[in-house]
Amino acid sequence: MEAILRVENLTYTYSAGTPFEHSAVEGINLTVLPGEFLGIIGHTGSGKSTLMQQLNGLLKPTAGRIYLDGRDIWSEPKEIRKVRFRVGLVFQYPEYQLFEETVYKDIAFGPTNMGLSDGEIDRRVRDAAAFVGLSEEQLFSSPFELSGGQKRRAAIAGVIAMEPEVLILDEPTAGLDPRGRDRILEQIRDYHREKGTTVILVSHSMEEIARNVDRIAVLHRGHTYMDGTPAQVFARAEELMSIGLDVPQVTKVALALREKGVDVDPSVCTVEALRQELLTLKGGGGAC
Amino acid sequence: MLKDITLGQYFPGDTPVHRLDPRTKIICVVLYIVALFCAKWFVSYGVIIAVLTLCVCLSRVPLRALSRGLRPVYIIVAFTALMNLFFTAGEPVSDLPVLRYISQTGVYTALFMVLRIVLLITGTFLLTYTTSPIALTDALDQLLAPLKKLRVPVHELTLMMSLALRFIPTLIEETDKIMSAQKARGADFESGNLIRRAKALIPILVPLFVSAFRRADELATAMECRCYHGGEGRTALYVLRYRAADYAVLASFVLLAAGQIVLGRLGW
Numbered sequence: 001m002e003a004i005l006r007v008e009n010l011t012y013t014y015s016a017g018t019p020f021e022h023s024a025v026e027g028i029n030l031t032v033l034p035g036e037f038l039g040i041i042g043h044t045g046s047g048k049s050t051l052m053q054q055l056n057g058l059l060k061p062t063a064g065r066i067y068l069d070g071r072d073i074w075s076e077p078k079e080i081r082k083v084r085f086r087v088g089l090v091f092q093y094p095e096y097q098l099f100e101e102t103v104y105k106d107i108a109f110g111p112t113n114m115g116l117s118d119g120e121i122d123r124r125v126r127d128a129a130a131f132v133g134l135s136e137e138q139l140f141s142s143p144f145e146l147s148g149g150q151k152r153r154a155a156i157a158g159v160i161a162m163e164p165e166v167l168i169l170d171e172p173t174a175g176l177d178p179r180g181r182d183r184i185l186e187q188i189r190d191y192h193r194e195k196g197t198t199v200i201l202v203s204h205s206m207e208e209i210a211r212n213v214d215r216i217a218v219l220h221r222g223h224t225y226m227d228g229t230p231a232q233v234f235a236r237a238e239e240l241m242s243i244g245l246d247v248p249q250v251t252k253v254a255l256a257l258r259e260k261g262v263d264v265d266p267s268v269c270t271v272e273a274l275r276q277e278l279l280t281l282k283g284g285g286g287a288c
Numbered sequence: 289m290l291k292d293i294t295l296g297q298y299f300p301g302d303t304p305v306h307r308l309d310p311r312t313k314i315i316c317v318v319l320y321i322v323a324l325f326c327a328k329w330f331v332s333y334g335v336i337i338a339v340l341t342l343c344v345c346l347s348r349v350p351l352r353a354l355s356r357g358l359r360p361v362y363i364i365v366a367f368t369a370l371m372n373l374f375f376t377a378g379e380p381v382s383d384l385p386v387l388r389y390i391s392q393t394g395v396y397t398a399l400f401m402v403l404r405i406v407l408l409i410t411g412t413f414l415l416t417y418t419t420s421p422i423a424l425t426d427a428l429d430q431l432l433a434p435l436k437k438l439r440v441p442v443h444e445l446t447l448m449m450s451l452a453l454r455f456i457p458t459l460i461e462e463t464d465k466i467m468s469a470q471k472a473r474g475a476d477f478e479s480g481n482l483i484r485r486a487k488a489l490i491p492i493l494v495p496l497f498v499s500a501f502r503r504a505d506e507l508a509t510a511m512e513c514r515c516y517h518g519g520e521g522r523t524a525l526y527v528l529r530y531r532a533a534d535y536a537v538l539a540s541f542v543l544l545a546a547g548q549i550v551l552g553r554l555g556w
Binding site: 053056058081084085088089090091094096097098099100109110113114144158159162 | 462465466468469470471472473474475476490491494495498499
């Protein structure tokens with residue numbers, strides 16, 4: 001399958017040519033397939049945010065190229081705004097960007113900038129609001145009257161309303177309570193399933209990643225450290241821990257069980273998978 | 289990007305000028321300005337230039353930085369020079385076409401005016417180049433303390449000043465972030481006429497103000513949690529102390545100002 005996003009030898013250097021010069025991203029290669037749900041993990045300072053901002057053309061790479069649908073996004077620098085409509089980026093704490101009088105107008109900001117017709121804008125705003133579970137009443141209230149979780153969802157709707165082909169979310173659940181967190185992830189999952197949009201999720205929570213994504217890219221010091229399915233990546237638990245990352249709790253349980261002599265697959269990363277694994281073992285007269 | 293703007297122009301260093309008490313430096317700058325405005329003729333300007341050169345050399349502030357500070361006032365300097373050159377009454381310099389409008393006094397006035405502006409700005413810049421903004425506000429707090437008797441809220445004013453200084457980098461970072469977020473939604477800050485561009489700022493300014501108020505609120509709460517109750521009876525962590533060098537420098541600047549007054553009277 002043809003990649004929707006292809007990153008080649010991407011390098012980004014901050015404050016180039018000054019004593020403060022440092023590279024946040026050094027020679028990253030990454031391919032994202034259409035309709036894929038990709039997770040990106042890496043600890044603070046691993047270059048995740050810098051990479052994300054380059055994918056939609058907010059930052060111009062110091063070296064290397066980014067291809068969107070086979071075309072270099074910087075081939076026409078004047079048209080970079082179009083790239084931003086196609087690659088939607090939801091920043092960390094996006095609720096701080098809300099500014100309009102009503103939630104409706106705020107969600108309409110992106111589609112309006114795209115120059116769509118009023119009817120189309122209205123449809124997109126309502127669709128996006130429905131996806132994130134905002135009611136009609138909330139749509140016409142001030143964004144500053146909403147609760148923290150609702151604000152976050154309104155801000156995410158503002159990007160979804162542009163109907164980007166690739167949706168990037170930078171830690172969408174940071175600072176939310178467990179219920180708000182689950183709710184947002186569920187909505188993102190639904191959105192991905194229904195629209196078939198390519199989704200890139202940046203997160204610190206291994207559980208979140210394990211439960212949702214098809215593939216994981218691990219960033220470390222500006223490089224791609226690992227790239228594979230959750231099972232492949234989490235099977236290398238020791239390496240992950242050595243670079244200051246973690247594995248899901250369930251994987252830890254599986255590892256502990258293995259140490260005790262239970263023959264479970266060490267790469268399980270969801271509760272459901274571990275349950276299956278244990279049941280199979282039991283049914284087959286295993287060590288359980 | 290926005291982050292590259294230099295705010296305050298403090299050049300960290302460890303020179304005799306940097307080490308002086310900030311209060312000494314402020315008082316010296318005031319005395320220097322007095323001395324500068326008393327200067328009338330080459331002798332007195334020469335003294336001022338000598339003093340300033342000495343201070344600049346001691347402070348090791350690069351000359352390039354000082355001249356960069358002068359850049360915004362070049363136009364004013366040029367304008368003042370031309371005005372004085374052509375509009376001062378007196379004996380014309382010569383009979384030639386243009387020179388007919390220039391008087392001899394005009395030439396001197398123009399020269400001295402330019403010198404005065406340049407010396408004034410370089411002198412005051414030397415203060416901000418060698419003193420951190422925080423040290424400056426601390427010094428102001430103490431120097432203006434007598435005004436408290438007149439019910440001027442000195443401590444509150446200087447506190448506001450240092451808070452403002454503290455939050456400038458934070459707000460710049462925030463602006464950067466909000467700008468990127470709005471750009472990601474297709475905001476366009478670079479094209480269109482003036483009105484369109486001004487309108488394009490709304491999506492940045494509204495969130496920025498909201499967060500500034502939120503921060504102010506949080507800061508007030510945090511200060512109250514640590515029992516802040518205004519300037520009354522408050523002591524400083526780093527107490528400013530005058531040392532021998534400060535007294536010596538103060539004395540020399542008092543002498544400078546007095547000397548200049550005398551020289552001015554003599555018309556030198």
